[in-house]
Amino acid sequence: MRIDWSGPADEHSGNDMARRARLPPDNPDAVGNDGRKEVSGDGLPGSFLARMDSAALGKWKAAYKADYPARVDAVYRQRAIDHGDAQAERLERETVTPDIHGDVPDDPRSYSNPKTGRVDASWSTYDRAIAAARKRAGGDLGPGSLRMYDRNPETGQGTGTLIGEQTPDRLRGWRIDSQDVHVNWWDWTGGKKGAGGAYGHAWFPEDPSTLGSRHIGWAPWQDGDGNVLDGH
Amino acid sequence: MPPNLAGVLAALEAEGSPGEFAAVEGLLGGSFSGLAEIRRSPVSKVSAVDLTADEVRDWLSELPLGHDAELHVAWIADRVGARMSFETLTDNVDDLWFPAMDDIVAVVRSGSQLMILVFDHEELITLSSVNSQEDSG
Numbered sequence: 001m002r003i004d005w006s007g008p009a010d011e012h013s014g015n016d017m018a019r020r021a022r023l024p025p026d027n028p029d030a031v032g033n034d035g036r037k038e039v040s041g042d043g044l045p046g047s048f049l050a051r052m053d054s055a056a057l058g059k060w061k062a063a064y065k066a067d068y069p070a071r072v073d074a075v076y077r078q079r080a081i082d083h084g085d086a087q088a089e090r091l092e093r094e095t096v097t098p099d100i101h102g103d104v105p106d107d108p109r110s111y112s113n114p115k116t117g118r119v120d121a122s123w124s125t126y127d128r129a130i131a132a133a134r135k136r137a138g139g140d141l142g143p144g145s146l147r148m149y150d151r152n153p154e155t156g157q158g159t160g161t162l163i164g165e166q167t168p169d170r171l172r173g174w175r176i177d178s179q180d181v182h183v184n185w186w187d188w189t190g191g192k193k194g195a196g197g198a199y200g201h202a203w204f205p206e207d208p209s210t211l212g213s214r215h216i217g218w219a220p221w222q223d224g225d226g227n228v229l230d231g232h
Numbered sequence: 233m234p235p236n237l238a239g240v241l242a243a244l245e246a247e248g249s250p251g252e253f254a255a256v257e258g259l260l261g262g263s264f265s266g267l268a269e270i271r272r273s274p275v276s277k278v279s280a281v282d283l284t285a286d287e288v289r290d291w292l293s294e295l296p297l298g299h300d301a302e303l304h305v306a307w308i309a310d311r312v313g314a315r316m317s318f319e320t321l322t323d324n325v326d327d328l329w330f331p332a333m334d335d336i337v338a339v340v341r342s343g344s345q346l347m348i349l350v351f352d353h354e355e356l357i358t359l360s361s362v363n364s365q366e367d368s369g
Contacts, residue, residue: 118331177353193326
């Protein structure tokens with residue numbers, strides 16, 4: 001999705017941001033004043049977004065929240081940390097699109113902390129939790145994504161169903177943790193924990209028949225050709 | 233596995249390999265299946281959910297492990313292992329451990345005891361002490 005702003009370009013205006021937003025991420029002009037390369041694919045560096053005024057940032061959010069929810073969330077969270085004011089806090093709360101908020105309010109399992117980047121939500125169904133986690137991790141992780149299937153190579157247990165996916169650079173991904181009744185997701189494109197990165201849980205109801213990883217290491221990550229990533 | 237783990241390990245001169253992973257597995261008796269039980273009675277534990285990297289480092293520095301102690305470290309999800317000092321692990325913990333993604337198990341032999349430091353994907357860090365398999369078996 002691209003936003004269309006017209007008028008003369010100005011570095012800190014929405015006009016220039018729109019121009020930059022139309023550039024591919026590898027275009028040299030999509031680099032911030034501090035030289036940081038854009039990593040999220042939305043065409044704007046985090047340092048640049050941090051300096052936007054609220055109106056321009058709102059336009060950027062409107063343009064990208066559907067395609068890059070975790071990225072938008074991370075930017076607003078960082079502003080909340082940097083500015084610590086009521087407006088930034090409100091913007092941070094508003095940034096999470098409703099369809100990844102969760103539909104089970106006040107679930108005691110959910111715990112979020114904007115300062116560390118943890119964002120939990122609770123869902124009434126397994127499928128909704130998975131969909132939300134996938135969206136949090138950035139949606140389509142590309143044809144070269146690494147995948148985890150419900151199959152233990154040593155025992156042969158499992159159904160072969162997809163239970164996890166991550167980008168080859170490991171920056172974004174999700175994995176169903178059936179033992180702990182949630183989907184773990186992460187998006188480190190904005191930075192590490194507490195420094196722009198985002199991660200969390202999409203909780204779902206307890207159900208012994210739920211598919212997913214019984215514990216870390218239960219099923220291996222595989223590349224797009226089905227090769228097990230053993231030690232690589 | 234954290235993003236760019238291979239690059240981080242190379243920078244720390246701690247080469248990651250399946251062999252080092254197997255070494256950790258061997259120290260624990262050939263499997264990680266007993267880890268949950270081992271962690272039930274830890275010497276020390278902390279939830280790092282709300283901790284910064286510096287606070288995690290501060291907590292680690294209080295553990296009864298020598299800075300120069302050589303750890304056998306394993307990233308379970310990707311079956312990668314590496315050897316490094318406890319000081320190196322502590323100093324670089326935020327490059328080596330990311331929440332949600334993976335569990336890390338670090339083992340050091342101390343006499344007839346194994347000290348087992350676990351950073352799990354739910355951000356619980358535990359240090360446990362057990363008799364080594366060689367001595368107890």
